[in-house]
Amino acid sequence: MTGSYSGEPLHTVLRSATREVVLGHDQRFCLIGERINPTGRRIFQDQLRAGDMSAIERDVHAQVEGGADVLDVNMGVPLTDEPDLLARAITMVQELTDLPICIDSSVVEALEAGLSAYRGRALVNSVTAEDDRLAAILPLVKKHDAAIIALPNDHDEIPMEADKRLDLTAKIIRVATEEYGIARADIVIDPLAMPIGADTTTSLVTFETMRRIRDEHGVNMTCGASNTSFGMPDRHTLGAAWLPMAMTAGLTSAIMDTRTPQIVEAVKAADVFLDHDEWGMSWIAAHRAKATATA
Ligand code: THG
Numbered sequence: 636m637t638g639s640y641s642g643e644p645l646h647t648v649l650r651s652a653t654r655e656v657v658l659g660h661d662q663r664f665c666l667i668g669e670r671i672n673p674t675g676r677r678i679f680q681d682q683l684r685a686g687d688m689s690a691i692e693r694d695v696h697a698q699v700e701g702g703a704d705v706l707d708v709n710m711g712v713p714l715t716d717e718p719d720l721l722a723r724a725i726t727m728v729q730e731l732t733d734l735p736i737c738i739d740s741s742v743v744e745a746l747e748a749g750l751s752a753y754r755g756r757a758l759v760n761s762v763t764a765e766d767d768r769l770a771a772i773l774p775l776v777k778k779h780d781a782a783i784i785a786l787p788n789d790h791d792e793i794p795m796e797a798d799k800r801l802d803l804t805a806k807i808i809r810v811a812t813e814e815y816g817i818a819r820a821d822i823v824i825d826p827l828a829m830p831i832g833a834d835t836t837t838s839l840v841t842f843e844t845m846r847r848i849r850d851e852h853g854v855n856m857t858c859g860a861s862n863t864s865f866g867m868p869d870r871h872t873l874g875a876a877w878l879p880m881a882m883t884a885g886l887t888s889a890i891m892d893t894r895t896p897q898i899v900e901a902v903k904a905a906d907v908f909l910d911h912d913e914w915g916m917s918w919i920a921a922h923r924a925k926a927t928a929t930a
Pocket of ligand 1: 669670672674675676709784825828857858859860862865
């Protein structure tokens, strides 16, 4: 399959009240911090249920320190009022940092509450390819002038063939642009990253999906990078290898572990070799800042 997208690189512009972040195939990789998410964190869930949001403050600082460009905020705690909790978390994160936010929920009312609490241009995470999900979420994205992460799966099953993911990606882009008036630049496709421990071919399918989405549609992409090493030993080394591989396949951002220097530095190094960091200026500046801090 040869590529057909031949336009200028598409830029997805995200904003907080005071700061702008741009995703693009000609831009430095966008690191979205995954940590403000109670999934699999029992203690955090209990704290949130009890109204204690103090862990969020630590998670914000650790990720900002680590080099995050955007923070993902997910408040999916069973048996809570998720719209209320997510709106309060977003308000709190905006008081702690000026990084733009990725609003992460599968509940439409929670996305709506989160968007209402947000000041800026958010990244909404996420919508799938089913008509009813697109009809529920895309008007919200349009109304709030946000960008959207879209997953090429439907009916709760994740297609294991790249062809199927490409078909659903084409559908999402067609519906979002033609029926809801959303700009192609504001559609960020998640090519679906799965645990390598469950199926040894899963990353090959994801990389093929990335290359074809880049070549055929030119849109920006993101994915949950930590999913790939789930259940494996030494997740940091796997993450530090997987992300640069994904970047060469066209991934332009990831929801990822931004607290681990090994992983963040691998991404920054790949930006240098992909000529996304002109003359390595950011790489060199970061090195100098580190040397100054230790002196
Ligand atoms: N695509 C999109 N959004 C997503 C995902 C995706 N949002 C959620 C998730 N997947 C990405 N976020 C995370 C957050 C944490 C972890 C993985 C993905 C993680 N947590 C530890 C673990 O599972 O071992 C548990 C927490 C802890 O104890 O530290 O790895 O794919 N669009």
